Amino acid sequence: MINPSKKLLFDIKKLSGKTSWNSPSNIALIKYWGKKDLQAPINPSLSLTLNHCCSKTEISYIKSDNGFKYEFYFHNKLKPEFNKKLDTFFKRIIGYFPFLNKLNLKIDSENSFPHSSGIASSASAFSSLSLCLVDIEKSILGKNDFSNKASFISRLGSGSACRSVYGPAALWGKTNLLSDSNDNYAVPFKLPNFYSDYCDTILIVDENSKSVSSSTGHELIKNHYFKSNRIVQANANLENIINSIKKNDTNQFIEIIENEALTLHAMMLTSNPSFILFKPNTINIINKVWDFRKENNSSLCFTLDAGANIHLLYHNNDYKLVQDFINDKLLVYCSNGKYINDNIGMGPTRI
Ligand code: DP6
Numbered sequence: 646m647i648n649p650s651k652k653l654l655f656d657i658k659k660l661s662g663k664t665s666w667n668s669p670s671n672i673a674l675i676k677y678w679g680k681k682d683l684q685a686p687i688n689p690s691l692s693l694t695l696n697h698c699c700s701k702t703e704i705s706y707i708k709s710d711n712g713f714k715y716e717f718y719f720h721n722k723l724k725p726e727f728n729k730k731l732d733t734f735f736k737r738i739i740g741y742f743p744f745l746n747k748l749n750l751k752i753d754s755e756n757s758f759p760h761s762s763g764i765a766s767s768a769s770a771f772s773s774l775s776l777c778l779v780d781i782e783k784s785i786l787g788k789n790d791f792s793n794k795a796s797f798i799s800r801l802g803s804g805s806a807c808r809s810v811y812g813p814a815a816l817w818g819k820t821n822l823l824s825d826s827n828d829n830y831a832v833p834f835k836l837p838n839f840y841s842d843y844c845d846t847i848l849i850v851d852e853n854s855k856s857v858s859s860s861t862g863h864e865l866i867k868n869h870y871f872k873s874n875r876i877v878q879a880n881a882n883l884e885n886i887i888n889s890i891k892k893n894d895t896n897q898f899i900e901i902i903e904n905e906a907l908t909l910h911a912m913m914l915t916s917n918p919s920f921i922l923f924k925p926n927t928i929n930i931i932n933k934v935w936d937f938r939k940e941n942n943s944s945l946c947f948t949l950d951a952g953a954n955i956h957l958l959y960h961n962n963d964y965k966l967v968q969d970f971i972n973d974k975l976l977v978y979c980s981n982g983k984y985i986n987d988n989i990g991m992g993p994t995r996i
Pocket of ligand 1: 673684860909
């Protein structure tokens, strides 16, 4: 458990410096959809950490004589429109970082992927920001529980962000299947080498920002008619996918990943009010992937985030086969022919 720090025991001379972290996005195989309490998940989730889709955040800090202050720049431009979300984040975390009351931060952030690609950036953005903050705490206090605290703080910005702190895979949420699992922060998930060689090609079906935010979607689970069954299903899917990974049963692995993706969107369709985030071309691609799998003995499967874009997951051995398939059959369904080739990565790095 991470406890709020009560005492301001630190060396006042150390109150200036700079730190910078690069942190990736992640793609959930078992989905987090629905919250309890403050940013705790109603079910455990499991994700693969990406390699190239990253946010880089740099924080320069100096002593402040009149309380906590910050300025946020995105790609070198001051962005006050992000302040509402950041204010909420800092209110949630300041009890865990009392030294912030003595600091003025200049936060510079940038994404490695295009802003208008429809890719959710909250996981990479909040994890890179949180890693910088925990790094500042470490240089002021001398030591801390670095990774657990970075994951814990990331979670208070965006739930899925807590999983980005670890590569190649992370598990977040209490489950009897993993002894150190908990709702407060993610823990590393041991992935056999075979799965660390997976690729994720993100097909950009829609470049616009989504019509309904993830936060609204999570909120609608509170009174969802299927909530209790969804919790049972997510736990069963987690147990089965862990077994499939252990047994190297690709068919079961694929079945569960696609079931989770479609269930996520089914929960949206059956919320009250209901909403739809996939697009006709999302369905067109899914059908093509199913046809492709019937014709080829391939590891290819799809998953979806809370949006219209498709993540194609496949083993690196199938790289050429899948890239040819994308170019021949799928580009026509992508917005302006856009897609991003990524793969599984080993987690954040200090720059
Ligand atoms: C569908 O982490 O974006 O991607 O905690 O409100 O920021 P907040 O939600 P967020 O939800 C992600 C939902 C998801 C599934 C997942 O990543 O597990």
